[in-house]
Amino acid sequence: MIGSYVSLGLLNELWRTQDKRQKNLVHFLSALSLGGGVWSMHFVGMLAYDMEMVHKYDLTITFISMLIAASVAYGFVFIVRTFKQNFLTYVLSSIV
Secondary structure (H helix, E strand, O other): OHHHHHHHHHHHHHHHOOOHHHHHHHHHHHHHHHHHHHHHHHHHHHHHOOOOOOOOOOHHHHHHHHHHHHHHHHHHHHHHHHOOOOHHHHHHHHHO
């Protein structure tokens, strides 16, 4: 929930910012906070699931899974950043 809140706050800042370099930084941070929030929610859910077998988590694969979530969030932020704000944009970004 906090990751989504931070990401939406950064999106608001993204629309107000005029400097291209600052826009890119805010875009990256917004995607990272949203992707990290979604990833951590799912990861905590995986940790909470009680399996009747031995299991372990590989740090490399776990980190790659977080990068995938952040990359998808980057695509969402890109759509919201570049497309005109209308119903179709909201549907497209929701699908992503």
